[in-house]
Amino acid sequence: xxxxxxxxxRFKQRxxxxxxxxxxxxxxxxxxxxxxLIHEILQLLRDDEGFDYCVDVTAVxxxxxxxxxxxxWILYSFARNLRxxxxxxxxxxxxxxxxxxxxxxxxxxxxxxxxMFGIKFDGHPNLKRILLPDGWxxxxxxxxxxxxxxxxxxxxxxxxxxxxx
Amino acid sequence: xxxxxxxxxxxxxxxxxxxxxNELIINMGPQHPATHGVLRVILKLDGEKVLGxxxxxxxxxxxxxxxxxxxxxxxxxxxxxxxxxxxxxSNGLGYCEAVEKLLNVEAPPRARYIRVIxxxxxxxxxxxxxxxxxxxxIGAMTPLFYTFRDREEILKIFEKxxxxxxxxxxxRIGGCVYETYDGFEDxxxxxxxxxxxxxxxxxxxxxxxxxWLERTRNVGTISAKDCIAFGVTxxxxxxxxxxxxxxxxxxxxxYENFDFEIPTGQNGDTYDRYLVRLAEMRQxxxxxxxxxxxIPEGPIMAKIPKVIKPPVGEIYHSIEAPKGELGYFIVSxxxxxxxxxxxxxxxxxxxxxxxxMVRGALVADVIAVIGTLDIVLGEVxx
Numbered sequence: 001x002x003x004x005x006x007x008x009x010r011f012k013q014r015x016x017x018x019x020x021x022x023x024x025x026x027x028x029x030x031x032x033x034x035x036x037l038i039h040e041i042l043q044l045l046r047d048d049e050g051f052d053y054c055v056d057v058t059a060v061x062x063x064x065x066x067x068x069x070x071x072x073w074i075l076y077s078f079a080r081n082l083r084x085x086x087x088x089x090x091x092x093x094x095x096x097x098x099x100x101x102x103x104x105x106x107x108x109x110x111x112x113x114x115x116m117f118g119i120k121f122d123g124h125p126n127l128k129r130i131l132l133p134d135g136w137x138x139x140x141x142x143x144x145x146x147x148x149x150x151x152x153x154x155x156x157x158x159x160x161x162x163x164x165x
Numbered sequence: 166x167x168x169x170x171x172x173x174x175x176x177x178x179x180x181x182x183x184x185x186x187n188e189l190i191i192n193m194g195p196q197h198p199a200t201h202g203v204l205r206v207i208l209k210l211d212g213e214k215v216l217g218x219x220x221x222x223x224x225x226x227x228x229x230x231x232x233x234x235x236x237x238x239x240x241x242x243x244x245x246x247x248x249x250x251x252x253x254x255s256n257g258l259g260y261c262e263a264v265e266k267l268l269n270v271e272a273p274p275r276a277r278y279i280r281v282i283x284x285x286x287x288x289x290x291x292x293x294x295x296x297x298x299x300x301x302x303i304g305a306m307t308p309l310f311y312t313f314r315d316r317e318e319i320l321k322i323f324e325k326x327x328x329x330x331x332x333x334x335x336x337r338i339g340g341c342v343y344e345t346y347d348g349f350e351d352x353x354x355x356x357x358x359x360x361x362x363x364x365x366x367x368x369x370x371x372x373x374x375x376x377w378l379e380r381t382r383n384v385g386t387i388s389a390k391d392c393i394a395f396g397v398t399x400x401x402x403x404x405x406x407x408x409x410x411x412x413x414x415x416x417x418x419x420y421e422n423f424d425f426e427i428p429t430g431q432n433g434d435t436y437d438r439y440l441v442r443l444a445e446m447r448q449x450x451x452x453x454x455x456x457x458x459x460i461p462e463g464p465i466m467a468k469i470p471k472v473i474k475p476p477v478g479e480i481y482h483s484i485e486a487p488k489g490e491l492g493y494f495i496v497s498x499x500x501x502x503x504x505x506x507x508x509x510x511x512x513x514x515x516x517x518x519x520x521x522m523v524r525g526a527l528v529a530d531v532i533a534v535i536g537t538l539d540i541v542l543g544e545v546x547x
Contacts, residue, residue: 025478025480026478028480053396054396055481055483055509056507056509058509060496060504060505074481074494074509078393078409081414081415083481104394104395104517105517107517109514116230131222131546132223133223140228141230141505145231
């Protein structure tokens with residue numbers, strides 16, 4: 001179902017096909033925007049539209065697609081009592097601009113995204129692993145990473161055991 | 166004060182010798198009783214004064230989100246209890262409701278009332294555990310025994326209801342699997358009479374206690390603006406004066422039927438957060454009281470297919486867990502297993518504000534602030 005609102009109309013007028021899709025599913029609205037516009041749109045949403053609370057930054061991996069990753073920002077506006085999602089699609093080698101300058105909370109959330117998917121956020125002040133150890137190889141939440149797969153070398157060197165399984 | 170990121174800690178520059186070192190870098194944790202689990206905080210100190218901190222987390226990482234992708238929707242349900250293990254019922258409620266939304270079904274009214282009663286009991290239990298351990302960290306030992314004594318009554322109700330005390334797995338997708346046992350309502354009503362004087366006891370011990378006031382007032386102050394910038398939710402946000410609770414803002418599971426207030430603070434310090442959580446305990450009792458007295462008859466399970474296969478699509482659903490906004494972002498590809506489950510953990514996001522809250526404070530205040538944030542490492546690391 002298309003997402004019709006004054007705000008979306010304004011964005012569409014301004015960015016044209018840069019807003020690839022704006023839809024509502026099960027009462028929740030989201031829009032998909034070009035990765036080159038993402039930072040500008042997030043900034044507009046924060047400054048002019050009142051989405052002052054960044055709930056979550058996360059990603060989804062679709063290995064069979066050409067643009068493998070969905071990067072998702074979930075935003076909330078206290079004034080409107082409205083929660084929306086802003087998505088952008090990127091290639092495996094592409095990076096996205098960091099939103100830490102807009103919401104400090106994105107710091108750890110983007111680090112987790114990097115840790116789990118290997119997505120690089122340009123301009124992030126401290127982009128390193130957060131949940132996994134620093135020297136770990138591989139990105140566990142990618143679809144090609146097996147459920148019992150692990151960085152055997154890391155485990156053998158650092159834990160002194162044959163396998164963590 | 167501008168919110169600063171946690172990353173500008175310079176760990177590489179060291180002084181020549183220990184004697185002329187006025188800056189000292191020490192480790193707190195991961196094996197430290199006051200960090201509430203395996204949290205490691207690297208502190209940069211000037212004497213007793215904290216110049217900066219860096220949290221090292223992940224010691225309890227179990228890959229819950231990866232596990233979800235390899236289990237069916239039903240099979241993943243018990244796993245969510247292991248994230249915030251002191252508020253397992255809330256985790257289950259959030260997950261079940263998210264999948265129900267994705268399936269476009271709603272739990273029957275009776276199930277929703279049972280869910281509200283158990284979730285609010287769990288909120289009380291979580292806050293009691295928080296109060297006991299937080300007070301213990303600061304040096305008051307008695308509240309721990311009082312709160313654990315009273316929390317036991319809640320766990321007994323859980324045990325009678327579903328056989329488990331902590332990781333309850335009380336709810337199923339579509340409603341509840343267990344009907345209330347004989348005497349459930351009497352037990353809850355008895356508990357409602359039993360616990361208010363006990364909360365008064367906690368207050369007698371702490372609220373006007375001089376040592377408690379000295380240790381908590383103006384400690385770990387955070388402004389409403391910083392709270393929002395850091396994405397901090399739950400009692401921490403409310404203690405800074407923002408009247409926001411998802412149960413009121415975007416009601417779920419029938420919370421719109423109940424009359425309750427959102428307690429708020431003004432100063433955003435550790436003492437205010439203590440007062441807010443105590444007031445929340447009383448509000449939880451109010452909700453349970455209304456729910457248990459008007460619990461409707463009827464089925465407890467919605468009509469859902471035996472094999473759960475939600476249509477292609479995605480959903481974000483969040484609830485007000487005892488610690489803040491607990492969200493589930495679920496992507497379905499139409500199969501029996503979720504394509505992606507993302508958990509938005511309140512503890513993880515709240516912990517990020519630690520650095521801002523303790524900068525310029527004393528080492529002892531770090532302990533107080535870790536306690537007042539009410540983190541559970543199982544949820545931080547997932």
